[in-house]
Amino acid sequence: MSTTIVAETQSRTGRRVTVQPVTLRRVVRSEWIKLRSLRSTRITLLVSFVLMAGLGVLTAAVTASQWSRLPAASRASFDAVSTTLTGYQFAQLAVGVLGVVVISNEYSSGMIRATLAAVPRRLPVLWAKAGVFAIVTLVAMTAASLIAFAGGMAVLSSHHLQVSLTAPGAARAVLGAGLYLAVVGLLGVGLGALLRKTAGAIAAVVGLLLFLPLLSSLLGSWFKAHISPYLPSNAGAALLHVHQQAGSLSPWTGFAVMCGYAVAALAAAALVLRRRDA
Amino acid sequence: MIEVHELVKRYGGKTAVNGLTFTVQPGVVTGFLGPNGAGKSTTMRLIVGLDRPTAGRVSVNGRSYDQWAAPLAEVGVLLEAKAIHPGLSAYQYLHALAATHGIGTRRVHEVLDLTGLASVASKRAGGFSLGMGQRLGIAAALLADPQVLILDEPVNGLDIEGVRWVRHLLRDLAREGRTILVSSHLMSEMAQTADHLIVIGRGELIADTSVTEFIQRATVSNVRVRTPEAPRLRDLIAGPDVTVSSDEAGVLTVTGMASDQVGITAAGHGITLYELVPQASLEEAFLELTQDTVEYRAPDTSAELAGAGRNPA
Numbered sequence: 001m002s003t004t005i006v007a008e009t010q011s012r013t014g015r016r017v018t019v020q021p022v023t024l025r026r027v028v029r030s031e032w033i034k035l036r037s038l039r040s041t042r043i044t045l046l047v048s049f050v051l052m053a054g055l056g057v058l059t060a061a062v063t064a065s066q067w068s069r070l071p072a073a074s075r076a077s078f079d080a081v082s083t084t085l086t087g088y089q090f091a092q093l094a095v096g097v098l099g100v101v102v103i104s105n106e107y108s109s110g111m112i113r114a115t116l117a118a119v120p121r122r123l124p125v126l127w128a129k130a131g132v133f134a135i136v137t138l139v140a141m142t143a144a145s146l147i148a149f150a151g152g153m154a155v156l157s158s159h160h161l162q163v164s165l166t167a168p169g170a171a172r173a174v175l176g177a178g179l180y181l182a183v184v185g186l187l188g189v190g191l192g193a194l195l196r197k198t199a200g201a202i203a204a205v206v207g208l209l210l211f212l213p214l215l216s217s218l219l220g221s222w223f224k225a226h227i228s229p230y231l232p233s234n235a236g237a238a239l240l241h242v243h244q245q246a247g248s249l250s251p252w253t254g255f256a257v258m259c260g261y262a263v264a265a266l267a268a269a270a271l272v273l274r275r276r277d278a
Numbered sequence: 279m280i281e282v283h284e285l286v287k288r289y290g291g292k293t294a295v296n297g298l299t300f301t302v303q304p305g306v307v308t309g310f311l312g313p314n315g316a317g318k319s320t321t322m323r324l325i326v327g328l329d330r331p332t333a334g335r336v337s338v339n340g341r342s343y344d345q346w347a348a349p350l351a352e353v354g355v356l357l358e359a360k361a362i363h364p365g366l367s368a369y370q371y372l373h374a375l376a377a378t379h380g381i382g383t384r385r386v387h388e389v390l391d392l393t394g395l396a397s398v399a400s401k402r403a404g405g406f407s408l409g410m411g412q413r414l415g416i417a418a419a420l421l422a423d424p425q426v427l428i429l430d431e432p433v434n435g436l437d438i439e440g441v442r443w444v445r446h447l448l449r450d451l452a453r454e455g456r457t458i459l460v461s462s463h464l465m466s467e468m469a470q471t472a473d474h475l476i477v478i479g480r481g482e483l484i485a486d487t488s489v490t491e492f493i494q495r496a497t498v499s500n501v502r503v504r505t506p507e508a509p510r511l512r513d514l515i516a517g518p519d520v521t522v523s524s525d526e527a528g529v530l531t532v533t534g535m536a537s538d539q540v541g542i543t544a545a546g547h548g549i550t551l552y553e554l555v556p557q558a559s560l561e562e563a564f565l566e567l568t569q570d571t572v573e574y575r576a577p578d579t580s581a582e583l584a585g586a587g588r589n590p591a
Binding site for chain 2: 016017018019020021022026027029030031033034037038039040105106109110111113114115116117118119120121275276277278
């Protein structure tokens with residue numbers, strides 16, 4: 001065996017290897033290869049997709065079956081669009097965790113050193129990871145959201161509760177679910193790159209998205225009025241409601257606030273990535 | 279060519295690299311030698327910019343590593359085996375690395391063939407042995423056909439065939455005019471692979487010399503003699519500068535006289551010799567050089583080191 005290998009070693013020198021400069025586009029391609037190659041990534045994305053597409057239809061079916069027994073107040077405040085989009089609350093956990101893992105697994109396996117040796121300027125790696133993951137999430141979750149909406153409305157139409165996508169605010173809410181989840185993904189990537197450890201970063205994502213809103217609502221009316229609307233998941237959720245909820249930000253303001261969290265996490269991650277030892 | 283100048287790296291209060299200056303020349307295999315914890319891996323990480331130096335400079339082919347447009351074409355680096363996501367296959371891993379430099383999949387297959395991994399290219403790296411991990415690391419280092427190759431303990435976990443293959447590969451690459459820096463904590467391995475040696479201990483330079491010179495300078499020159507007339511020979515050669523000791527009957531260990539001289543003396547007096555062996559222990563020379571700088575040491579080895587020469591620190 002050694003003889004054949006040595007022979008190949010010698011012939012190797014005759015061949016020219018075409019090498020091109022590292023560009024953001026090439027780093028994006030590299031990150032895309034990594035993302036699509038991992039089975040764990042594909043499974044988690046599939047789980048997010050099923051949660052987003054399926055739970056809305058399920059909730060719509062349950063509501064439809066109980067419609068005649070619902071109190072009048074519940075019927076009056078019924079939001080058909082939001083009902084079909086309830087899956088986002090669960091999908092966001094899968095997406096946020098996956099965003100963390102996309103980068104934290106490079107640190108836990110040590111692969112980050114190969115990655116950064118290939119791209120010693122470092123920042124392109126963060127932008128490429130964030131960009132690739134955000135686009136994949138946006139596409140998949142927008143598709144899931146449209147399926148949830150279409151399926152949910154089909155179920156609700158048995159009670160003539162359906163809303164068309166052209167109704168005011170409906171398209172914004174449906175497409176907003178995809179945007180919301182893409183930003184959750186970015187928040188995950190940012191926190192994963194900042195904290196590097198999978199467990200800690202997942203705790204931070206879950207804490208920000210679920211625990212803080214709960215805590216804030218428990219702390220009393222002042223917190224509920226002045227803090228709750230600005231927490232990332234509450235702010236972003238404004239985009240998913242057709243009618244603005246009491247005490248919540250307007251849809252696009254809310255979404256902008258949510259984006260602010262993701263931008264802050266990514267900016268902090270970028271600073272740290274530049275400075276720290278890999 | 280790698281130029282390291284006054285390099286310092288501290289982690290918190292601990293100094294890993296302390297004012298290192300050396301140059302790694304192209305065309306030869308340079309062995310980077312030192313006990314565990316001497317700062318070899320840290321220095322290698324500093325060369326490719328994975329760690330930021332506390333002070334000092336490092337350049338590769340005249341530029342800081344991160345200033346190169348296609349860094350992998352300048353330096354191929356193997357820092358630790360199996361530093362790869364366990365869910366990726368060898369092919370996917372190399373393909374992803376290659377993509378950053380626009381290197382085609384043909385080259386990916388080529389380095390897989392070259393390192394003997396072609397048959398396991400689609401297997402998940404999680405199931406790789408340490409030896410396969412080393413081969414994959416070497417494949418990654420060779421991907422962009424670099425001018426400089428930096429390998430940290432590349433033969434760890436390799437079988438004899440693999441060790442020999444790495445040795446041949448490094449020599450061939452050096453002969454093509456490339457710069458090769460390969461670390462090891464084993465002097466014996468370096469003696470067979472390297473032409474030049476950079477020896478460090480506790481982050482400081484101990485020696486920067488050719489292997490031949492290192493052996494000549496550092497070797498404790500003992501001569502082992504086996505003869506049926508041991509007591510007679512002993513009386514003939516013992517003197518103020520020559521010590522003769524004997525651990526077993528009929529065997530003498532001579533220090534301070536060359537083997538030729540021992541042979542001539544014996545022949546002159548008609549003494550029969552069964553064995554006349556100059557003992558050049560590289561390992562001992564290395565230990566002697568670095569014993570004051572060993573970072574991690576078990577209590578029982580310190581006794582061994584004391585026996586090798588000077589008292590340990």
